[in-house]
Structure formats: C-alpha cells, structure tokens
Amino acid sequence: MGKDVIKPKVSVIIPVYNTGKYVEESVRSIINQTLPELEIIIINDGSTDNSLQVITLLQDIDKRIFIHSQENQGLSSARNQGLNYANGEYIYFMDSDDILDTNALKVCYERCVSEELDFVFFDAITFTDSNIQAPISYNRKEKITSEIKTGLQSLNTLLETSGYRSSVCLLFIKHNYITSLSLNFLQGIIHEDQLFTAKLYTQAQRVAYIPEAFFHRRFRPDSIMTKQYTIFNVKNYFIVVDELIKFASGQNEIIKKTINKTIRFFFDPAIYMANIFRWYERFSIAKTCFLRYRKYISVKSWLVLLFPWLIKLKSYIK
Numbered sequence: 001m002g003k004d005v006i007k008p009k010v011s012v013i014i015p016v017y018n019t020g021k022y023v024e025e026s027v028r029s030i031i032n033q034t035l036p037e038l039e040i041i042i043i044n045d046g047s048t049d050n051s052l053q054v055i056t057l058l059q060d061i062d063k064r065i066f067i068h069s070q071e072n073q074g075l076s077s078a079r080n081q082g083l084n085y086a087n088g089e090y091i092y093f094m095d096s097d098d099i100l101d102t103n104a105l106k107v108c109y110e111r112c113v114s115e116e117l118d119f120v121f122f123d124a125i126t127f128t129d130s131n132i133q134a135p136i137s138y139n140r141k142e143k144i145t146s147e148i149k150t151g152l153q154s155l156n157t158l159l160e161t162s163g164y165r166s167s168v169c170l171l172f173i174k175h176n177y178i179t180s181l182s183l184n185f186l187q188g189i190i191h192e193d194q195l196f197t198a199k200l201y202t203q204a205q206r207v208a209y210i211p212e213a214f215f216h217r218r219f220r221p222d223s224i225m226t227k228q229y230t231i232f233n234v235k236n237y238f239i240v241v242d243e244l245i246k247f248a249s250g251q252n253e254i255i256k257k258t259i260n261k262t263i264r265f266f267f268d269p270a271i272y273m274a275n276i277f278r279w280y281e282r283f284s285i286a287k288t289c290f291l292r293y294r295k296y297i298s299v300k301s302w303l304v305l306l307f308p309w310l311i312k313l314k315s316y317i318k
Contacts, residue, residue, distance in 0.1 A: 007089065008064075009037040010105050011175070013082030014094045015075055016042055020050040022097035022218065027055060029099045031062050035106035040065045041082045042096075046072030051096075076185035076192045079168075083184060091175050093168040097218050104214035108172035111210060115148060118204040119173040124165075124215035138165060141211045151204030152258055159261050166197040166266065169215050177204065186243060190236045195243050198262045202255045229273050231281050237270045241293060264296045272301040275308035282306065 012030050016023055030040055044052050044067060052069065059065040068081060079093060090109060094100060108120050124138035143161035144154070158164035181203055185192045201207070241263055248259040274285050282305055289297055303310055
C-alpha cells in the first residue's frame, strides 16, 4: 500500500457467483455500515448473469469497492483470493445474497480492539422470498454468555448446548490471527466452513460472543443452503472429516477431544440425512462409515441409514 493510504480497519470479502438479483442489496448493507474505514473486496467468481454489471455500478459510487474477477473456481477459491488482497486489521466474510445490520462491523470492531480478541461471533436471523422453511436456528442468546473465553471453551459450550454454527458469516476475525495459523479454505469442496471454523476456534486464546442477530441469512430456492441433499454432500463430509482428523493428530489431547466432538456434531446428522438415498448408495455409505468413521455415528443414525422405513414407523406410532 502507498504511504498516504490509510490501512482499513476491516476487509469485507464478498464472493459473487450469479447473484445479480440480490447482490446490490447485500453490498449496500456493507456500504452503509456505520464503520466507514472499510475495504470491500468483491471476487466475481465467473458469474454468467448480470452480477458483474451490478457490482461495477456500485463501485462507481463507492471507491472502497475493489472488484477482482476470475474463472469459476468455487467459494473457497474466491474467499482465499479475497484474503490475498485484504489489507484490513480485521476480516469479515459476507455472502452475496445476505444482509448485514448497519452497525454490525462497528460493534464487532470496537469489541475486538478494546478486549484484544482473536475473533467475535454473533447470531443471525433468517428470511425468505418464498415459502422455504429455514432449517436451522441461529439464536444462541440462551446458550452462551458473552464474557471472554478461549476458543476451546467457547466451542465446547456451543457443542454441548447444540448452539455451534460453522458459518464464517457469523465471525469477525483478526487478520493477524488468520495469518498466524496460515488458515485458508480448502478448495474443491463444499462444507468448507466446517473445516475452517473448527480450526479457528480450537486455536484461539481470546474469543467473545456478541448476543445480537447482526446477520440476515436469505433462504432462496437456488442457493447452496437449500439445494437437495445428495451423495455429493456426503462425500464432501468425508473429506472434511478426514482433514479434521489429520489436523487433530498434531494437536494436544484437549484439542483432539474437542475436534472429535465437533465431527460428531455435524457428521452424525449428515449420515442420518442419507436415509433418503437409494439402497446401494446407503450401503456404500454404511460400509465406508463402518470402516473409517463409526465412532462418530450414533446408533439412531445407523438404524435410519440402514432401515429408513423406521422413520415412517415412528410417525405411525405417534
């Protein structure tokens, strides 16, 4: 950076892929933040709709916006590119179809600076333009307190209260902390947040929760969040679990134990949901899980995976 350029307080990284219908509202929620010292890094990940035109018009009215285009390489690649360009003291990852409360970055920044935190996490609310039912709750006010803890303490509390959410859009992170871990997103997979966020929590010394629903998550028919669950999802969960096992192998026993709890938290439901697949797909999953991952799977998920008719039987009994 030039000597006359003031270092931004926050780098907001926004990957964009074919969200032309929503991206203006999303970016404007960042433009309008009460913390003005931002750089807004938009990675156009090979969009084929009007997304690039929309963000270019926004760049014309706000010079804090920097656009970088690449061939479509996926969300992880786009976020990693954003990290490469980022100059801010803190990092916030934004999705291009969601909305952030106007005061969010200011509150997060001031809390992190005043208490020298590695990161803060906060809540979300969901909204939809259709009749889609949001499948998950992001309200954790009754589950965790806001005092400073280690990342391990926070993660264990969230796991024990079923309040853990892996989305990086619920995190506001010190840039130097990410750099110190050489942390980035594994490319070529989905469910990448499960891997990134687990590593982030388990190595942090100072973490705090802000009990505010700053993030507004949009559920729409064609988004990653609402796509039909397929065998591809399960195979990518296998990759994430393998990577977390590999990461844990070089850590102390406390971190290993917490990583195992984290894997169970997201992987057991993932296997349960595989009950919708054809019998030969379920058999293949069951075989792989028995050989490699059986300690992470509950009896209930095993039964439903192998005998999906048990779900209907349960509903009849009720």
